[in-house]
Amino acid sequence: MKITIICVGKIKEDFYRKAVSEYEKRLSRYCKLDIIEVQDEKTPDNATPAFKEQIKEKEAARIFKYMKEDAHIISLEITGSKPDSVSFANQLNQLAVQGKSHIQFIIGGSLGLHQSVSDAAHQAVSFSNMTFPHQLMRVILLEQIYRGCRIIKGEPYHK
DSSP states (O other): OEEEEEEESOOOSHHHHHHHHHHHHHHTTTOEEEEEEEOOOOOOTTOOHHHHHHHHHHHHHHHHTTOOTTSEEEEEEEEEEOOOHHHHHHHHHHHHHTTOOEEEEEEOBTTBOOHHHHHHSSEEEOSOSSOOOHHHHHHHHHHHHHHHHHHHTTOOOOO
């Protein structure tokens, strides 16, 4: 299985980079993982709703360059379904059984995703009603993919 994470922005903090690197190493046993970072737009504190929409449109255009027609697209959005870890693993496994060999996860920037990206996704997933920094969300997503792979393989994983 190939998993691609398309995310807006770079990881700035070293501790996040180390966590991402650790999960990349762990996941190499289970899948081919690619992480694609697209440039984020700077958002001024006093940005109008129209200006924020323009920012999300620019980020969406960058995301669309990497979205593949043959991939199953999962956007990470607060309004998405909220599976537990076992359900998430089962979803990944079911996609593989259905012949979906490429899954792309989309993580938006600080303003979230433009509606066009949400509309293009096959499904939306949320890990919480809370809002997380997009850098931390990348680590959380990688951990849940790793946990899901272990669950699928019947391997132990701490709860």
